[in-house]
Amino acid sequence: MANNYFGITDTGKQRDNNEDTFIAQKTDDGNFIIACVIDGVGGYVGGEVAADIARECILKDLAYIAGNVTPLLVNTFANANQQIYDRKLQEKGLENMACVLTLAVIDLQNNQFYYAHVGDTRLYLLRDNSLIKISKDHSFVGFLEDSGRLTEEAAMDHPKRNEINKALGFAPNITKDSDFVETGHSPFLPGDMLLVCSDGLTDLVDKKLIKSILTESGTLEDKGKKLITAANNKGGKDNVTVVLAQNDKAPRQQNATRPAVSVKATTEIAEPKPQPKVVEELAEPVVKSKSNQGTVLILVILFVICLGGFIWQYWLNHQPKAEPLKAVAPPVKPKSAGEIKLQDTLNKLIGNTLVLSAADFKEPIILSDSIFIGKDSLYIKAKGKIVFKKDSVYSGPALVLAAKSKYVVLDSLAFDGFKVAVATHNDALVLKNVQFTNCVTPVQTSYLFPDKKYISGRLFGGMFQIDSLPKAIKK
Known part of the structure; x- marks a missing residue:
C-alpha cells in the first residue's frame, strides 16, 4: 500500500496565521497509518502552541501501537490535555489556549480503523460512493445538526457555529469523565477512504461537493488540494486542513458458487459373508492325584507364622509405653x-x-x-x-x-x-x-492471560502523577 495517505493545510483567505496542524504518516513499525487534524483555539499564539503540543504528544505515544488500541488513544488524549493545561498555568499569555482534534489510526494488516475525537473537527468515511460522517460535533449547533433539528445549510450559516463545549486544555483530568473523548472503530475495507478535516472546510463546503471531489479520479494529493481550493473559493474564512487515507488493496472478488447437481448413485452394499463356525473339541480333563505331603507342609508353615505373631504381640504389650509427642502450634496473634x-x-x-x-x-x-x-x-x-x-x-x-x-x-x-x-x-x-x-x-x-494463547500489547506508561501535595478533587 503506497501513496495511500496525504495531508495538507492552508491559512485561508482571511487570516494571516495558521492554528491548524495535522499528522499523515505511518507509525515507526509501519503497521498503522496515523491520520489526525488538530485545530488550535485561544488567540493569535495560543492556538498554535496548543496544537503543536497535542501533535508532539500523539507522535510520541503512538510511535508503536499494539494490543487494545482504543484505551491507548484515550490515554494519549489525556496526556496531551494535561500538558496543554499545565503550560497554560505556566505562561500568562497562553491562559486561553486549547485545541480540538480528530485522530484516526488505521490498521493496515487487519483492515480496521480506530478513532478518538474531541471538538468540531470531523471524520468522514467514503464507501461505495456514500460519504458518512463518523464523528459528532461537540457543540450546540453540531448537536442540532446531528440530531436532525437543523439542516446542513442552516447549521453552516448559524451565528454560533464555532462555539464548542469540549476541547483539550479546558480542564485537567479529562479521563475522570469517561464520555469526554468520543471513540469508536470500524472495518476499513478495500476501496474505503477516510477524510479528517477541520471546520475551515465543513463550514464552507457542503457534504455534496466534498463527496463529488472525493469520488473523482486522481490521486489523494489532487483531491486534498481540490478540497482546499473549494473552501477558499467559498471565502476561506478560516484555516482549512485535510488528511486523506485510503485502503488501496484490490477489492476481493467472491466467486459465485454453482448449485450442486443432484445425481442418484446406486451403491451396492455387500452383505457380510457368514463366518465359519468354530467347533471346539472338548478334551476330557485329566485328573491328577494330589499328595498328602504338600498339605502337611503348608499346615506346619502356618502354625509357625501364628506362633511368631503371638510371641511378637506379647513382647510389645509388656514394653514401657512412651508418652505421645504433642504438636505445638505457633502462637496466633489476634487481629486488631x-x-x-x-x-x-x-x-x-x-x-x-x-x-x-x-x-x-x-x-x-x-x-x-x-x-x-x-x-x-x-x-x-x-x-x-x-x-x-x-x-x-x-x-x-x-x-x-x-x-x-x-x-x-x-x-x-x-x-x-x-x-x-x-x-x-x-x-x-x-x-x-x-x-x-x-x-x-x-x-x-x-496480568492474567488465557493459557496457550498468543499475546500482543504493551503496558501503558505515564498513567500516574506524582505530587508533593494532594490535589483538590472536584466532587
Whole structure:
C-alpha cells in the first residue's frame, strides 16, 4: 500500500496565521497509518502552541501501537490535555489556549480503523460512493445538526457555529469523565477512504461537493488540494486542513458458487459373508492325584507364622509405653479491632462506595493479614487521615484485589511499611491522592492471560502523577 495517505493545510483567505496542524504518516513499525487534524483555539499564539503540543504528544505515544488500541488513544488524549493545561498555568499569555482534534489510526494488516475525537473537527468515511460522517460535533449547533433539528445549510450559516463545549486544555483530568473523548472503530475495507478535516472546510463546503471531489479520479494529493481550493473559493474564512487515507488493496472478488447437481448413485452394499463356525473339541480333563505331603507342609508353615505373631504381640504389650509427642502450634496473634472491623464492613457492604472515617478509625489500622476486596467495582474514600500499618511480624500485602475486580478506586489512603501495599490484577486499580511510606513495592500488578494463547500489547506508561501535595478533587 503506497501513496495511500496525504495531508495538507492552508491559512485561508482571511487570516494571516495558521492554528491548524495535522499528522499523515505511518507509525515507526509501519503497521498503522496515523491520520489526525488538530485545530488550535485561544488567540493569535495560543492556538498554535496548543496544537503543536497535542501533535508532539500523539507522535510520541503512538510511535508503536499494539494490543487494545482504543484505551491507548484515550490515554494519549489525556496526556496531551494535561500538558496543554499545565503550560497554560505556566505562561500568562497562553491562559486561553486549547485545541480540538480528530485522530484516526488505521490498521493496515487487519483492515480496521480506530478513532478518538474531541471538538468540531470531523471524520468522514467514503464507501461505495456514500460519504458518512463518523464523528459528532461537540457543540450546540453540531448537536442540532446531528440530531436532525437543523439542516446542513442552516447549521453552516448559524451565528454560533464555532462555539464548542469540549476541547483539550479546558480542564485537567479529562479521563475522570469517561464520555469526554468520543471513540469508536470500524472495518476499513478495500476501496474505503477516510477524510479528517477541520471546520475551515465543513463550514464552507457542503457534504455534496466534498463527496463529488472525493469520488473523482486522481490521486489523494489532487483531491486534498481540490478540497482546499473549494473552501477558499467559498471565502476561506478560516484555516482549512485535510488528511486523506485510503485502503488501496484490490477489492476481493467472491466467486459465485454453482448449485450442486443432484445425481442418484446406486451403491451396492455387500452383505457380510457368514463366518465359519468354530467347533471346539472338548478334551476330557485329566485328573491328577494330589499328595498328602504338600498339605502337611503348608499346615506346619502356618502354625509357625501364628506362633511368631503371638510371641511378637506379647513382647510389645509388656514394653514401657512412651508418652505421645504433642504438636505445638505457633502462637496466633489476634487481629486488631480496626482490621476486623474493616474486613467485616467490606464483606457486608451493599453498593460500591465505602467511606472510611477517621472518627471510626482513630488510630492507624494495624494489619496482620491481607484485607481482601472481592467486588467487581469499589470506591474506597478516606474521610480524614486513614493509615494502614503492618504488624511487626507480617510480610504480606495490605490490600489484595480479586482477579474478577475491574474497577477499584482508592482515594486519600496511606500505607506505611509494607513489602507490598496493594496487590492487583490487570488494570483494575485507580489511585487518587494515595501516599506510600517505606513500602518496598507500592503496587504489584499481575496480568492474567488465557493459557496457550498468543499475546500482543504493551503496558501503558505515564498513567500516574506524582505530587508533593494532594490535589483538590472536584466532587
